[in-house]
Structures are given as structure tokens and as C-alpha cells.
Amino acid sequence: MVSSNHKSHTENMESKQQRHQQQQQRHHQSVSCDILLNTFQIKKKRYKVLLNYDHLVWERSDAKHCQTINNSGINEKTLTPTVAAQGINVAAAQKEAEYEREQLSQRASYGNCSNVVHLREVIRVSKSTTVRNAHNPLNEGGVNSQPSQGATTPKDTFLSIYYAERIVASPTDCNRWHIRRLTLHNKDPYIVAKWFDNLQNLVENSRQTRIKRLLVFINPYGGRKMGLQVYERSCKSTFQLAGIDASCIITQRANQIRDILMSHDLTPFDAVCCVGGDGTVAEMINGLLMRSMQDAGVCLRRPDNIPKPSLPVGIIPAGSTDTVAYSLHGTSDPQTAAIHLVLGRKRGLDVCSIRNADGIIRFFASTMGYGYLGDVAAKSEKYRWMGTKRYEYTGVKSFLLNRGYEAEVKILLNEDEPDGGDATTPEIICNVNCETCKPDSSTDIDMDKPSSSKTSLHSDQKVETKRSNHTLDYKHSQPLGGNNYCDIQDSTNKQKNPIVDSSDVNLALEERSNSPSSSSLSNSDNMQQQEQYEFPSSEAQSNGNVPKWRIIRGEFFMVTTTNITCACSRSPNGMSKYCHLGDGHLDVILVRKSNMFNNLRFAINTMARNGDIRTLPFVEIYRTKQFIFNAKPNMTPQDYNSIRGSCQPIADSYAEAETNLPNNIYSSWNCDGEVITDLEITLTSHRQLIDVFMRGPYIYSKPSKNLENNSIFCCCHSDS
Numbered sequence: 001m002v003s004s005n006h007k008s009h010t011e012n013m014e015s016k017q018q019r020h021q022q023q024q025q026r027h028h029q030s031v032s033c034d035i036l037l038n039t040f041q042i043k044k045k046r047y048k049v050l051l052n053y054d055h056l057v058w059e060r061s062d063a064k065h066c067q068t069i070n071n072s073g074i075n076e077k078t079l080t081p082t083v084a085a086q087g088i089n090v091a092a093a094q095k096e097a098e099y100e101r102e103q104l105s106q107r108a109s110y111g112n113c114s115n116v117v118h119l120r121e122v123i124r125v126s127k128s129t130t131v132r133n134a135h136n137p138l139n140e141g142g143v144n145s146q147p148s149q150g151a152t153t154p155k156d157t158f159l160s161i162y163y164a165e166r167i168v169a170s171p172t173d174c175n176r177w178h179i180r181r182l183t184l185h186n187k188d189p190y191i192v193a194k195w196f197d198n199l200q201n202l203v204e205n206s207r208q209t210r211i212k213r214l215l216v217f218i219n220p221y222g223g224r225k226m227g228l229q230v231y232e233r234s235c236k237s238t239f240q241l242a243g244i245d246a247s248c249i250i251t252q253r254a255n256q257i258r259d260i261l262m263s264h265d266l267t268p269f270d271a272v273c274c275v276g277g278d279g280t281v282a283e284m285i286n287g288l289l290m291r292s293m294q295d296a297g298v299c300l301r302r303p304d305n306i307p308k309p310s311l312p313v314g315i316i317p318a319g320s321t322d323t324v325a326y327s328l329h330g331t332s333d334p335q336t337a338a339i340h341l342v343l344g345r346k347r348g349l350d351v352c353s354i355r356n357a358d359g360i361i362r363f364f365a366s367t368m369g370y371g372y373l374g375d376v377a378a379k380s381e382k383y384r385w386m387g388t389k390r391y392e393y394t395g396v397k398s399f400l401l402n403r404g405y406e407a408e409v410k411i412l413l414n415e416d417e418p419d420g421g422d423a424t425t426p427e428i429i430c431n432v433n434c435e436t437c438k439p440d441s442s443t444d445i446d447m448d449k450p451s452s453s454k455t456s457l458h459s460d461q462k463v464e465t466k467r468s469n470h471t472l473d474y475k476h477s478q479p480l481g482g483n484n485y486c487d488i489q490d491s492t493n494k495q496k497n498p499i500v501d502s503s504d505v506n507l508a509l510e511e512r513s514n515s516p517s518s519s520s521l522s523n524s525d526n527m528q529q530q531e532q533y534e535f536p537s538s539e540a541q542s543n544g545n546v547p548k549w550r551i552i553r554g555e556f557f558m559v560t561t562t563n564i565t566c567a568c569s570r571s572p573n574g575m576s577k578y579c580h581l582g583d584g585h586l587d588v589i590l591v592r593k594s595n596m597f598n599n600l601r602f603a604i605n606t607m608a609r610n611g612d613i614r615t616l617p618f619v620e621i622y623r624t625k626q627f628i629f630n631a632k633p634n635m636t637p638q639d640y641n642s643i644r645g646s647c648q649p650i651a652d653s654y655a656e657a658e659t660n661l662p663n664n665i666y667s668s669w670n671c672d673g674e675v676i677t678d679l680e681i682t683l684t685s686h687r688q689l690i691d692v693f694m695r696g697p698y699i700y701s702k703p704s705k706n707l708e709n710n711s712i713f714c715c716c717h718s719d720s
């Protein structure tokens with residue numbers, strides 16, 4: 001009896017709930033219509049404003065004011081892809097223009113004096129009774145952004161729409177975004193309420209991909225030690241405007257981000273973000289990847305596959321070079337990075353794993369350079385007090401002292417490019433609509449399939465993985481949209497811990513010295529610029545699917561692998577202009593030892609906007625999924641013990657590197673700005689292993705006055 005009563009009560013509750021939901025749905029349907037057209041005042045001028053499905057259009061009621069002014073003050077009617085003169089890849093630029101046109105296709109053709117904003121770029125909508133409150137959405141009046149429910153009489157006559165807009169100013173400045181406000185005024189509060197409800201519903205729909213709870217790591221030590229200020233100035237208000245509940249942690253030591261990500265409960269968050277330079281990004285990415293491996297229960301050193309972390313990442317530049325942020329966003333403007341984060345558009349970014357004889361030692365997202373770049377990283381840390389100037393100082397010093405480094409590299413040939421994918425054919429620059437980086441189902445290469453020269457890589461050694469889930473002491477006292485600073489109890493002093501302990505080095509070294517393949521490599525007496533191919537045996541061929549390697553030996557000014565273009569403000573095209581963000585490959589750049597003049601040519605071509613290192617005869621570029629490096633092909637087994645490689649944290653790296661490496665015979669690796677002293681490593685690219693809030697760099701489309709159709713291609717308006 002009791003149970004049947006309970007049952008009928010539950011059914012009643014359920015049907016009530018359903019009715020309530022239906023009522024709500026009906027209410028939403030009644031308030032949301034796809035098209036609205038009204039006249040509003042914008043800065044005391046009358047405008048016709050149209051809400052057309054997913055975009056908002058406004059234009060002066062008075063036709064004589066029909067010319068729009070863009071941000072650079074240029075009168076414009078349309079934007080066309082006239083970019084050939086800039087030496088920018090025309091095909092890619094056309095693609096962008098096509099994309100922009102596609103974006104606007106559903107907008108029909110508006111007058112050339114119309115201003116258009118896609119609701120996808122709208123960050124917040126608020127209404128208020130006074131213009132003052134409309135301009136302060138986080139104040140009492142403006143925060144009221146919930147749809148007005150039923151009976152209350154509307155009294156707000158101002159509607160503010162905050163949206164993100166890209167600034168297209170010049171070929172060198174077309175990637176920055178800023179937030180603009182459009183304030184509409186209508187004396188009839190019912191019209192304002194209707195617009196508010198509709199906009200709010202539509203924006204909510206496009207908001208589904210956006211995040212609400214964010215974990216932010218701020219590095220107060222990197223760059224000009226301005227991490228906190230950068231966050232306060234460029235990100236905090238943007239996150240608040242977007243209603244993001246940000247919990248901030250100011251780092252107290254190197255590797256703390258990685259340790260927190262590996263040990264604390266991350267379920268309260270939708271995303272993780274870091275404010276810092278490349279070293280900070282590397283820590284965050286390493287922490288997330290190690291955590292996902294740990295959670296999946298795979299061996300950290302020798303995983304069969306590397307699971308993709310569930311949390312996407314945001315990257316806010318506040319370091320010295322910020323190559324990762326620059327390559328991803330096309331600018332090192334922190335507000336742009338924050339805007340990409342709040343708008344929620346993600347792309348997969350390739351990440352490379354680095355293995356030594358013991359297995360994976362860490363991951364990198366930007367670049368890994370031996371020779372010149374390694375020397376700069378090893379030396380520059382000592383001069384951190386110089387700020388960003390330290391790179392210039394140690395850069396020149398390392399440049400002059402570089403006498404070339406002997407090495408052997410093995411490059412895995414791509415199946416479709418039997419000659420090794422020599423990158424001399426015209427290529428497309430990775431951009432916002434890059435076809436090459438479209439997400440696909442192509443699998444990663446098998447971690448253990450391509451072998452380096454070491455048998456120890458295939459051993460079944462297991463590393464115990466332990467996970468302790470601490471919870472962070474977040475202060476959730478503030479409402480959604482707050483920016484809370486968290487207290488972290490950091491009892492462990494792990495300042496000198498490498499990403500993975502190299503405790504098994506001796507064991508691995510013994511295995512290595514017994515390895516038949518390593519001895520076969522040491523037989524090569526003549527190391528001068530040799531190149532050969534390793535062909536599979538006939539037996540292996542009959543099995544099919546056998547990797548083929550290109551082997552190159554010689555002396556190099558530098559050997560660099562890049563995962564992204566490595567562009568930065570000093571080198572706007574980057575070291576590897578055509579490198580893609582998510583194609584599952586890394587670019588290997590070999591700069592042969594030649595003379596000072598050639599080294600200088602290389603440096604100039606890397607830094608100049610129109611430079612192209614592919615034209616230099618002493619530079620070779622290969623695109624590959626896997627790369628094996630050996631700095632000491634002639635080394636005897638005894639020598640290994642004196643030059644044990646290990647991954648060093650950035651602190652003290654200079655001292656360690658100098659004592660470990662004998663008399664400039666060997667360089668070290670610069671891995672995302674940090675020093676690694678391993679001399680035998682294997683790099684493997686993992687396609688789109690991490691999701692990042694970014695769009696990729698835009699290619700400049702020059703504003704033109706040629707009017708081919710009546711559409712406009714950017715959003716410009718007079719309300720600022």
C-alpha cells in the first residue's frame with residue numbers, strides 16, 4: 001500500500017515535472033523568434049536593427065551616412081583576398097575569404113553600410129534602465145541577464161551586446177581580437193525585453209561549447225615577471241564578462257603546475273589555462289598528458305597509446321618569447337588569447353613525445369633544438385636577470401662559438417612520400433581553415449613499432465603509477481564569473497625533480513651497451529655528411545607495413561624539430577613557416593655546419609618576414625612522424641657513464657648542462673625553452689593529442705574598395 005502510494009506520488013511528480021518542462025519550452029518558443037526588426041538608437045543616432053537567425057545586423061536609418069569606418073579608420077565596402085603582393089599563400093588566403101563568405105552567406109546581401117555580428121562571437125547580453133548600467137554589465141543593473149519571466153513589467157530601455165571582433169589593420173596586425181559593446185536604446189521596454197529574451201536564448205544555444213569553470217595557473221616568474229598583472233589586466237574582466245568562474249593558482253616553484261595536474265581532483269573544471277611563457281605551457285601540457293595516462297592506467301614510460309586529456313587548454317602569453325601562443329593565435333596579445341578561450345572554439349594540437357632509453361621522458365608542444373638552440377637555452381638561464389635580453393646576449397654568444405656538432409639522425413619516411421617528404425614543394429601555411437589539420441580518425445603511429453637503435457626501448461619494464469587525489473582548496477564564495485585565488489598547500493619541494501625520474505638510467509645504459517644495433521652505428525668512421533636509407537628485409541617486406549628510414553650523418557650547426565611554426569614577435573614567420581598545428585607530423589630542420597656567413601643567412605631568413613629557409617642550400621627540412629637522434633654515433637660504451645643524459649628542470653640547468661657535457665663536443669637540447677641533456681632520443685608526433693582554445697592564425701585579407709557584391713566582410717560600427 002505504502003509502495004503503491006509512493007509510486008503514484010512519484011508519477012505525479014514526474015508528470016508535474018514534464019508539464020513544467022513543456023511550459024518552459026512553450027515559453028521559450030513564444031519568446032524566441034528567428035527574425036526581429038526594430039529601430040533603435042545607437043549613440044543618439046537612429047539605426048535599423050535586424051536579428052536574423054544567427055546574426056545581428058544594424059545600419060543607419062538615414063541612407064546618406066552609408067559608409068562604414070573600420071578600426072584602422074579606412075572607409076571600406078568589402079574585403080577581398082588581394083594578398084599575392086604580400087607574398088602570402090594565395091590559395092590559403094582565398095580559402096579564408098571563401099570561409100568568411102560562407103559565414104556570411106546566410107546573411108543574404110546587406111547594404112554595404114551594414115554592420116554584422118555573428119551570435120557565435122557574442123559574449124554577453126545585458127539590459128538595464130540607464131545607459132550607465134548598460135556600460136557596466138557586472139554592476140547590479142547589468143548583471144541581470146536572465147530572461148524576464150512572465151508577469152513582471154519590463155522597464156529596461158537599454159540593451160548592451162558585448163561581442164568579440166578581430167582587428168584587421170595591416171598584414172602584420174590581423175590576428176588581434178578585442179571586445180566591443182553595442183548599446184541599443186528603445187523607449188519601449190517591451191521591445192527591449194523581447195530583444196533581450198531572443199538574443200539571450202540564441203546566445204545560450206551557441207554557448208554550449210563554452211566553458212563555465214576554469215582552472216588558471218599564473219606564473220609570476222616568467223618573462224618580465226608580469227604574469228599576475230597580465231591576468232588582472234587582460235583576462236580577468238573578459239572571464240567575468242563571459243560568466244566564467246575562474247579559480248586561479250599563482251605558481252610558487254617550477255614544475256608545480258605539472259604536480260597539481262597530476263595529483264588533484266580536476267572534475268570541478270571544464271578547462272585548464274595557463275598564464276606564462278612556453279615553459280609554463282609545457283608544464284601544463286605535460287601535467288595533463290601524464291594525468292590522462294595515469295587515469296587510464298597505462299605505463300607512463302612505455303604506454304601502448306597516449307589517451308587524450310579530457311580537459312581542453314587555454315594559453316595566455318606572459319613569458320619572454322611566447323612562441324606557442326604566437327604560433328597558435330598569430331599574436332602574443334593576451335586579451336586575444338583570453339577571447340579565444342571564452343568563445344570556446346577549439347582545435348586539436350599535435351604534441352610530440354620524447355623518449356630516451358628508459359622510455360618517455362616528457363612531451364613538447366613547440367620546438368626541440370640541438371646545437372645552436374640548445375646552447376642558447378643552456379646558457380641563457382644564467383642570465384635571467386637580463387629579462388628577454390638574455391636571449392639576444394646568449395644567442396650572439398652561442399652563434400659565434402658554434403663549431404658544429406656531430407650527429408646522426410634517422411627520419412621515418414612517410415608511406416606516401418617514399419623519398420622522405422622533402423619539403424621543397426609549394427606548401428600551404430597553416431591557418432584558421434586549414435584543410436590539412438581537419439580532425440580525422442587517422443591513428444597515431446604505434447609507439448613501439450619504429451625502433452631506435454636501442455633494444456631497451458622494447459623491454460617490458462613497468463613503472464608503477466600511483467595516484468593520489470588531493471582536492472584543491474578553492475574558494476567558491478564568489479558567484480559564477482568570479483576570479484578566485486586558491487591556496488595551495490605545497491609541502492613537497494620538488495624544485496629539482498625532472499618530469500619523470502631517471503632512476504633507471506644505469507640499467508638502460510647497460511642494455512644499450514649490449515645492443516647490437518648501437519654497435520653497428522658506431523662503426524661509421526666517416527661522419528661527413530652521409531646519407532643512406534634503411535630498407536626493410538625481404539621477410540619484413542613480405543609482412544608489409546614496415547617503416548623505412550632516411551639516415552643522415554654529419555656535422556650540424558643545429559638540428560631542430562618543430563611541432564608548430566615557432567613564430568614569435570622576433571620571428572613572425574617562425575622557424576618552420578609551413579609547419580601545421582594538427583597534421584600529426586613534425587618538421588625536422590637540419591642546418592649543416594658550414595661557415596659564419598651561412599649561419600648568418602640562416603638567422604636572417606628565420607627572422608625576416610619574407611625569409612624562407614627552404615631556399616638555403618645548407619638547410620634540409622623533412623616532415624615526419626618520427627625522428628631518432630644520436631649525438632655520439634662513435635661513442636664507446638664506457639663514455640656513456642660520463643655523459644648520462646637526463647631531463648633537467650629549468651632551474652640550475654646551466655650548471656648541470658656544463659658539468660655533464662664535455663668541452664663543447666656535445667650540445668644539449670632546448671625543449672620548449674628548457675634544457676635536456678640526453679644525447680640519444682626518439683621523438684614521435686601524436687596527432688591532435690590536446691585540444692586548445694584557438695582558431696589558428698588568420699591570413700591577411702587586404703581591405704579593398706572594389707565592390708563586387710553588396711556584402712560586407714567585417715563588423716564595424718560606431719559604438720565603442
Ligand SMILES: Nc1ncnc2c1ncn2[C@@H]1O[C@H](COP(=O)(O)OP(=O)(O)OP(=O)(O)O)[C@@H](O)[C@H]1O
Binds near residue numbers: 222323
Ligand atoms: N614561482 C616560480 N618560481 C620559479 N620558477 C617558476 C615559478 N613558477 C613557474 N616557474 C618556472 O619558470 C619557468 C619559466 O617560465 P616561462 O617559460 O613561462 O617563462 P619564460 O622562460 O620567460 O618564457 P618563454 O619560455 O616564453 O621564453 C618555467 O619552466 C616554470 O617551471
